[in-house]
Amino acid sequence: MTYTQLSLLSIVGVIVGDLWIARTRLVQRRIFWKSYAIIFSFQLLTNGILTGYRIVRYNGDNILGSSTPTDAAPAFLGDGRIAFAPVEDLLFGFSLILLTLVLWVSLGRVGIGRTPSAGPPRSFMRRLTK
Amino acid sequence: MTHFAYIGVLIFCLIGTAWLEVAMRTNVYRRWSRLMLSVVPVAILFTIWDKYAIAQKHWTFDAKYISTVTICGTIPLDEVLFFIVIPICAILTLEGVRSAHGDAVGDECLLGADGEAR
Numbered sequence: 001m002t003y004t005q006l007s008l009l010s011i012v013g014v015i016v017g018d019l020w021i022a023r024t025r026l027v028q029r030r031i032f033w034k035s036y037a038i039i040f041s042f043q044l045l046t047n048g049i050l051t052g053y054r055i056v057r058y059n060g061d062n063i064l065g066s067s068t069p070t071d072a073a074p075a076f077l078g079d080g081r082i083a084f085a086p087v088e089d090l091l092f093g094f095s096l097i098l099l100t101l102v103l104w105v106s107l108g109r110v111g112i113g114r115t116p117s118a119g120p121p122r123s124f125m126r127r128l129t130k
Numbered sequence: 131m132t133h134f135a136y137i138g139v140l141i142f143c144l145i146g147t148a149w150l151e152v153a154m155r156t157n158v159y160r161r162w163s164r165l166m167l168s169v170v171p172v173a174i175l176f177t178i179w180d181k182y183a184i185a186q187k188h189w190t191f192d193a194k195y196i197s198t199v200t201i202c203g204t205i206p207l208d209e210v211l212f213f214i215v216i217p218i219c220a221i222l223t224l225e226g227v228r229s230a231h232g233d234a235v236g237d238e239c240l241l242g243a244d245g246e247a248r
Binding site: 030035042117119 | 142143146155179188190192213216219221230
């Protein structure tokens with residue numbers, strides 16, 4: 001299977017797991033999307049470093065865009081890439097994060113590590129997040 | 131030093147989220163058994179994916195920028211660490227947002243054996 005197919009399949013699998021197997025329904029919760037928005041922006045930065053400096057290189061036969069060039073950085077935007085990374089990486093990252101959070105919440109729901117629960121923020125943070 | 135480029139990115143991610151444990155009182159590292167039970171299965175699954183992707187030449191690595199240690203023959207140590215570090219960062223972010231906004235995550239009430247809230 002290509003990276004494109006695998007990453008799409010993983011998204012479908014993890015969403016099915018979230019909605020119907022674990023029934024955590026994180027994709028229907030505001031907090032998941034708030035968290036994902038933060039993670040996503042840092043993913044663009046860190047994955048951009050890994051792919052823009054060609055620390056990780058991709059084979060064009062398995063992604064929507066073309067291969068990572070051998071002598072220059074890949075496209076910043078376009079040719080199937082966003083911030084140097086193949087769009088497939090964003091799907092891959094989404095699956096990785098959603099699956100992790102489904103497991104984390106599922107464990108809490110059966111009573112594993114529910115306490116000490118998160119918060120409240122320390123007073124100096126409370127002023128910032130209000 | 132360039133061998134630490136990939137691992138350097140991961141250290142940035144760890145430091146970039148670790149402060150939440152203190153400032154937001156996320157208590158994620160404190161609940162280490164729940165953390166391990168969440169992260170380890172995900173890391174194993176994605177390492178298997180990585181092994182397949184490397185075998186199929188979906189992606190390759192610039193040996194200059196990664197550690198010289200490999201796992202299971204072909205997987206750079208950096209990649210396995212990625213599948214441990216990023217899930218930890220994701221959980222810290224979720225709990226940080228919960229601490230800040232108090233939104234429901236779904237584990238507020240315990241589930242009974244029948245799958246219904248008790």
